[in-house]
Amino acid sequence: MAWLTIDRSLQIPLIRQIYKQLRTKILNGELSAGYRLPSTRSLAEDLEVSRNVVLEAYDQLLAEGYLEGQQGAGTFVAEGAYLKKKDKIATFIKDDSTSKKNNNNIIDFRSGIPALDLFPRKQWGQLAKSVSIETDHSLFGYDSPEGRIELRSVLSDYLLRTRGVECHPDQLVITTGATQALTLIAKLLISLNDKVIIEDPITHEIQTIFQSYGASLLPIRVDKNGMDTSQFPHGIKTAFIFVTPSHQFPMGGTLPIQRRIQLIEYARKMDSYIVEDDYDSEFRYEGPPVSSLQGLEPERTIYIGTFSKILSPALRLGYLILPPTLIKRCRELKHFSDLHTPSLEQLTLSLFIREGFLEKHIFRMKKVYRKRRDFLKEQLYNEFGDKVKIHGDSTGLHLIAEFDGIHFTDILLSKIHDDGIKVYPVESHTINKGLYSNHIILGFGNLDEVKIANGVAKFKKSLLTK
Ligand SMILES: Cc1ncc(COP(=O)(O)O)c(C=O)c1O
Incomplete structure (x- = not known):
C-alpha cells in the first residue's frame, strides 16, 4: 500500500503510525465503506515491518469499529466511519503571535504591575x-x-x-x-x-x-x-x-x-x-x-x-x-x-x-518605586512643562497625568500604541463618561529609568506628530 509510510526516526511506535494513518483515511473518506484492505502479510511486506505490527494495528481498528472482517474473508472498512468535514472554523481568536512579537519593543505604562525582575x-x-x-x-x-x-x-x-x-x-x-x-x-x-x-x-x-x-x-x-x-x-x-x-x-x-x-x-x-x-x-x-x-x-x-x-x-x-x-x-x-x-x-x-522577608521586601521596593515615581514626574515635567498636571502620586504603582488640551480618543491612543507606547485612559474606567478625556494612567512599577525616559520622550513625539 504505497500511501502508507513508516518513519523510523520518529518516537511513535510503528503500530501507532499504521493505525493513525488508516484511521485518518477512513474518517476523511479516502477509504470508503466496503473497501477491502490488503492482507496483513502483504502490507507488512510493503512497509517492511513484521506481520504482528500490522495485525495489531488492524486489531485496534477492528476493536474501535473502523474495520470489519471475518477470518479468511478479508478486512473491510466499516459502514458509518466517515466523518463529514466541518467548514473551517473561523478564526475568532486573533492570532496574537505577531502582536506579541511587536509588544516586546513597546514601552507599556500599564498600572499595577510590580517590578517583575525584582521578585x-x-x-x-x-x-x-x-x-x-x-x-x-x-x-x-x-x-x-x-x-x-x-x-x-x-x-x-x-x-x-x-x-x-x-x-x-x-x-x-x-x-x-x-x-x-x-x-x-x-x-x-x-x-x-x-x-x-x-x-x-x-x-x-x-x-x-x-x-x-x-x-x-x-x-x-x-x-x-x-x-x-x-x-x-x-x-x-x-x-x-x-x-x-x-x-x-x-x-x-x-x-x-x-x-x-x-x-x-x-x-x-x-x-x-x-x-x-x-x-x-x-x-x-x-x-x-x-x-x-x-x-x-x-x-x-x-x-x-x-x-x-x-x-x-x-x-x-x-x-x-x-x-x-x-x-x-x-x-x-x-x-x-x-x-x-x-x-x-x-x-x-x-x-x-x-x-x-515580606516586610523587608516591601521596605526595599518602596525605595525603588519612589525613585521610579520621582523620575517619571521629572521626565513628564521636563517634556511637557506646565501642560501637564500630576495627580494621585502619593501611593501605589501608578500616577495620573492630566494634559492641557489633549483628548485621548481611541484613534489617538491607537496611534500612540503604533508609535511604541502604551498608555491607559482614565475614561475606560468611568461610569459617567466624558469628564476625564484628557487624563491618562501611567504605571511605573515595572519600568526602569531607561524605559521611563524613552517612554516619555516617545510619547511626546507621538503626540507632536498626530
Ligand atoms: C483596585 C483593584 N482591585 C483589585 C485588583 C485585582 O488584583 P488581583 O491581581 O489580586 O486579582 C486590581 C488589579 O489591578 C485593582 O486595580
Whole structure:
C-alpha cells in the first residue's frame, strides 16, 4: 500500500503510525465503506515491518469499529466511519503571535504591575523547596476552603501591625487574588437589580464583576480625596458600598477621616455593608501610613487584600476578611468556586511573612518605586512643562497625568500604541463618561529609568506628530 509510510526516526511506535494513518483515511473518506484492505502479510511486506505490527494495528481498528472482517474473508472498512468535514472554523481568536512579537519593543505604562525582575526569587524558591520537600504529605491532598491556618494566623498578626486591621484568623478566607474575592462578595451579597454604591471612576473589571451578578451601579464621583461621601443618595437600600479608601483606583486619593466617618454613619443608617479594597496601600510615599477602614467598623466592613502588587500577580494570592455573620456562607461559596487556593503557595507565603522577608521586601521596593515615581514626574515635567498636571502620586504603582488640551480618543491612543507606547485612559474606567478625556494612567512599577525616559520622550513625539 504505497500511501502508507513508516518513519523510523520518529518516537511513535510503528503500530501507532499504521493505525493513525488508516484511521485518518477512513474518517476523511479516502477509504470508503466496503473497501477491502490488503492482507496483513502483504502490507507488512510493503512497509517492511513484521506481520504482528500490522495485525495489531488492524486489531485496534477492528476493536474501535473502523474495520470489519471475518477470518479468511478479508478486512473491510466499516459502514458509518466517515466523518463529514466541518467548514473551517473561523478564526475568532486573533492570532496574537505577531502582536506579541511587536509588544516586546513597546514601552507599556500599564498600572499595577510590580517590578517583575525584582521578585525575591531566591528566598521564595528556597522556602518553596522546603515546603515541597519537608512538609507532611497531607499537604498534597485537598484542603479547606478558607485556606491554611498557618497563613491566616500570620496574616492576621501582620495586618493588625501594619494596617490596623482587626480580625481573628477564622475571619479570613484566602482567595485566588483579589479578583476572586470580588467575585465571592458579588455572589454573597448581590441579588438581581440590587444597588451597589461605587466610586466613579473605578476599575472597569470591578464594575463588570458586580454587574454580571445583577447589580445596578450607583456611581459617586471621586475627587482628590477619594469618594465624595456628601453625594450619597438618600433613602435607597444598597447591597454594599464599594470603596478603595487607602488609594482610590485610578485617581489616587486617600479618604480622610471625616469622609470615613460619614461613610460608616451612612452604612449604619442604611444597614449596608462596606467593601474595602486595599490593593496596594503598602507603598505610601508621602504622609503617615493610613489605617484601614475595617479597623473603624469591623462589624460591617469586608476587607480585601492581595499579594499581586507587593509580590507578584502570578502568585494569584489574595484574601478576604469578613464580619462573623458572613464567614460560613463565604466558605461554602469558595468551596463551590474552586475548593481552595493552592496549598503549597499558601504555606510558602506564610513562611515568607513569618521569616520577616515580606516586610523587608516591601521596605526595599518602596525605595525603588519612589525613585521610579520621582523620575517619571521629572521626565513628564521636563517634556511637557506646565501642560501637564500630576495627580494621585502619593501611593501605589501608578500616577495620573492630566494634559492641557489633549483628548485621548481611541484613534489617538491607537496611534500612540503604533508609535511604541502604551498608555491607559482614565475614561475606560468611568461610569459617567466624558469628564476625564484628557487624563491618562501611567504605571511605573515595572519600568526602569531607561524605559521611563524613552517612554516619555516617545510619547511626546507621538503626540507632536498626530
Ligand atoms: C483596585 C483593584 N482591585 C483589585 C485588583 C485585582 O488584583 P488581583 O491581581 O489580586 O486579582 C486590581 C488589579 O489591578 C485593582 O486595580
